[in-house]
Amino acid sequence: MMTLFDKPDLLKNRRILLAVSASISAYKALDLISSLKKLGAKVRVVMSEESKKFITPLSFEALTHSPVLHADSESWSGDITNPDSKDISCNHISYAKWAELLIIIPASANTIAKIAHGIADNVLLSTILACNAKKLLAPAMNTQMLQNLATQDNINILKNRGFEIIPTRSALLACDTYGDGALSEIDQVIFKSARALLIDQSWEDKNIFISGGGSVESIDSIRYISNHSSGLMASALAIALYLKGAEVSFISSSFPTTLPDDVKKISVKSSKDYLHALEDEIKKITSPSYLFMAAAIADFIPNNPINGKIKKTSKEKLELVCDKNIDILTLINHPKLKKIGFKAEFDSQNSIANATYMLEQKKCEAVCLNTLSKHNAFGSKQNTMVLISKNKQVELPLANKLEIALQITNFIAEL
Numbered sequence: 070m071m072t073l074f075d076k077p078d079l080l081k082n083r084r085i086l087l088a089v090s091a092s093i094s095a096y097k098a099l100d101l102i103s104s105l106k107k108l109g110a111k112v113r114v115v116m117s118e119e120s121k122k123f124i125t126p127l128s129f130e131a132l133t134h135s136p137v138l139h140a141d142s143e144s145w146s147g148d149i150t151n152p153d154s155k156d157i158s159c160n161h162i163s164y165a166k167w168a169e170l171l172i173i174i175p176a177s178a179n180t181i182a183k184i185a186h187g188i189a190d191n192v193l194l195s196t197i198l199a200c201n202a203k204k205l206l207a208p209a210m211n212t213q214m215l216q217n218l219a220t221q222d223n224i225n226i227l228k229n230r231g232f233e234i235i236p237t238r239s240a241l242l243a244c245d246t247y248g249d250g251a252l253s254e255i256d257q258v259i260f261k262s263a264r265a266l267l268i269d270q271s272w273e274d275k276n277i278f279i280s281g282g283g284s285v286e287s288i289d290s291i292r293y294i295s296n297h298s299s300g301l302m303a304s305a306l307a308i309a310l311y312l313k314g315a316e317v318s319f320i321s322s323s324f325p326t327t328l329p330d331d332v333k334k335i336s337v338k339s340s341k342d343y344l345h346a347l348e349d350e351i352k353k354i355t356s357p358s359y360l361f362m363a364a365a366i367a368d369f370i371p372n373n374p375i376n377g378k379i380k381k382t383s384k385e386k387l388e389l390v391c392d393k394n395i396d397i398l399t400l401i402n403h404p405k406l407k408k409i410g411f412k413a414e415f416d417s418q419n420s421i422a423n424a425t426y427m428l429e430q431k432k433c434e435a436v437c438l439n440t441l442s443k444h445n446a447f448g449s450k451q452n453t454m455v456l457i458s459k460n461k462q463v464e465l466p467l468a469n470k471l472e473i474a475l476q477i478t479n480f481i482a483e484l
Contacts, residue, residue: 071301071326071450073259073308074107075469081109083266084152086168086200088193089129091119092175093243094209094252099124101174101255102132105262115139115164117180117193138164140192161192165199170265173197174235175209175252178220185223203265207235207258212248235261236330260329264312271482273314275357278350279307280364280397282322285338288389289375297447298365300325302411302439302470306361307332309474320346321364340366344397354405359481362398363411363437370394398431409481410436424457434458434484437477456480 073079085105089098102112114129115138126137136142136159143161148154152167173180180193184206189195197204206227214220215237228234235258240251281303283296300323307319311329318333320343328334335346343364351360369391379387398410410433414420417440424438438455439445444467445452452473454465461484465476 071305071470073263073471074104075450076471076475077107077109079108079471080105080263080266083110084167084169085110085112085262085266086164086171086196086202087112087114087129088171088173088197089114089116089120089124090173090175090177090180090193091117091123092177092209092252093123094175095120095123097252097255098174099128099132101172101258102129104255104259106132108259108263113138113164113167115161115193115196117191120193138192138196143192161196162199165196165201168200168202170205170262171197171200171202172205172207172258172262174205174207174258176206178208178210178214178217181206181208181220181223181227185226204232205235205258205261205265206232207253208237208250209252210237210250211242211244212246212250215250233261233265256327257330260308260311260331264314264329267312268314269478269482271313272310272478275315275359276354277310277315277317277359277361278320278347279303279310279317279361280320280343280347281307283365284340284343284367285322286340286367286370286394287374288371289377289379291378294367294371294389295322296365296367299323299448301448301450302452302474303361303363304328305470305474306363306477309471309478310361312475313478318350320350340370340394340397344395344400347397347401351401351403351406354403357405357407358403359407359409360401361409361411362401365413366397367394396431398427398433402432407434408432409434409477411439412436413439413441415441421455421457421462424455428457428459435481458484 089095105112112133113135118140129137138159144159147156147158149158149163157163183194189198235253238251239249241247282300283298285293285295287293300321304326307317311317320335337343337346372390372392410427412424420440424436427436435458451467452470453467456463
């Protein structure tokens, strides 16, 4: 499975401060720290006194390799003014200045209420109040506490002040009841964190439609013809564009990897399903948008699919008659839609010419050419691409698909 960890420098040297309040789910912050460090981030932690009843500062220090800020460790020695200093002072002002991103995880009902009303009666709250960095808040609490109007009002206050709230989920809670209030899955916190740090004005709030996977065309009610497209490259594009700040709709026959919850996922099978789903989405366009047509749509489909099962007979062979299929990329057009085509080839000699022909034939802004080989076969975690526009051509050497996807977004943004 492809993950963000295929690109270990994604958050290289980015400074992330975790504010840990009192909750049984505090231990999950350890998983978050481990994941963020695998992406190259620098992580520090500030804890409330009550949170130390659930987990010790030593656990965080073992992972971050830096002092945890809490009431007993606050110090004013060291460098107070320079956040890049290795000898940064362990206090609420220095840690607040140091952070590029502040993640309050888990955020208890009490801590949320105090932040909303500007109360700073402990070192964690003082740090949050002093911090000007982007802020993510991940609540975790009993269902009734979460749904209480006071808590909901406090969350809305923080939303209006620019805090991004990471939704809770329904699960079996520590109080042995099933309901809403469980801490978000850590991979979703990582997606949100990376997006907060990597957001790009070129893509922020842009509507993006991505098709992925391979079409499935029925022979009868049981059998079908398809292809080996894994959907990994399209999934990488969905993740990359989400991280850049886009509003992403992903239309696919396969979902081979975990995607951000905020990515709209539309499951399809046949080429007609793809066409109808894309038409439904694109007719809603009101502002400049992009279609990345990365799905492998069948060129030929069975002429007359059978309703039921074709029975085995005494005949030695079954003849399958196929008709030329619709060309979705040609059919989909909108005055505010820019199209990016994808082409997979085995013929390295004619592949550039074939891809270039798509620019005019299908009115594409660019074409991403994938010449398949043993190094980047279907299902591989790596790929190589040639990016072609009317005035530019860029060769991307073999790299993991998330890296390729990020380079594609840069290429398209510069057109």
